[in-house]
Amino acid sequence: MFPKSFQKLIDHFSSLPSIGPKLAERLVLYIWKYDKEKLDDFSRSLKDLKEKIKFCRQCFNISEQDLCLICSDKKRDQSVICVVEEPLDVIAFEKTKKFNGLYHVLGGTITAQNGQDLKISELKNRLKNNGIKEVILATNPTTEGEATALYLARSIKPFNIKTTRLARGLPTGGDIEYADEATLSGAIEGRKIL
């Protein structure tokens, strides 16, 4: 029903997560009203994504340089590594401004399929070479994330480096009445003296 090239772009948008066919139609119509300059810039940015963005050779975060901005920042604490699943997790930590160490992006969690793809041996290499004093296992508090953290803790043990896991408890703004059992159990176990 749509012209071919219009439909093609709709298909591209609706194949993205959280974007249904209706929203895709609206987006394409909205974009179609852009001036040529803005549209070309959008198109070029997409193309650049693959050409300009690569993995940091040390932490495997996304980067335009060989070494990402965090790894190449000599003011950061080089002795702490925070291990996360995905690049967006790095952004989440950076937004808190509470962590000044380095990261290591695994690229996912351990599942039956992908055990090989995760950057675990690369993490071990980093632990070998540098004066690392602490590894924070910051995988998600999900079944897969927990399994990955346990596996990593065991793999790291021979290095005799302090290994920590993020605190579990009630999220800020949360409601005890609606908290699930696992969260509330974590909050009780991890309670602190005031």
Added chain:
Amino acid sequence: MFPKSFQKLIDHFSSLPSIGPKLAERLVLYIWKYDKEKLDDFSRSLKDLKEKIKFCRQCFNISEQDLCLICSDKKRDQSVICVVEEPLDVIAFEKTKKFNGLYHVLGGTITAQNGQDLKISELKNRLKNNGIKEVILATNPTTEGEATALYLARSIKPFNIKTTRLARGLPTGGDIEYADEATLSGAIEGRKIL
């Protein structure tokens, strides 16, 4: 915090309607994992949008040809014109398969700013030249849509062509208890003998 070219694409996505900054981040990370071929195709589709898609010279619907697929289809009833606000409205009608006439896309509704941009004089030209028997005013049932329909009805009057408006009533699957007063009033006024 993101590499520059990554952030640029996030900005493009988050400037789209219904896409917030968080979703934009997720989308860009998702797209980044595309293979090069798919990404280039997405980029090219965006570029093509402006280059390949134009307005049909008769009905002002989006089209790859000079005359859109609907206007150039001789099997359609050339004597009925359904006047709509936007190209997506055409698609909505086409999906019903209940209308076999032609369309006329106004490009919006009458507001203080844009009265000049709407394709109203072009509509009048179509009414002059052809054997049109009916004009269906299918602007949205909103204040602006109603005002536009009233204005069009008055402009069309001299042509002495049957002018109709879409029925107002309860939407299929709707609930009388939750229907607003205007909708329910429309449903009572437009009631039909069984």
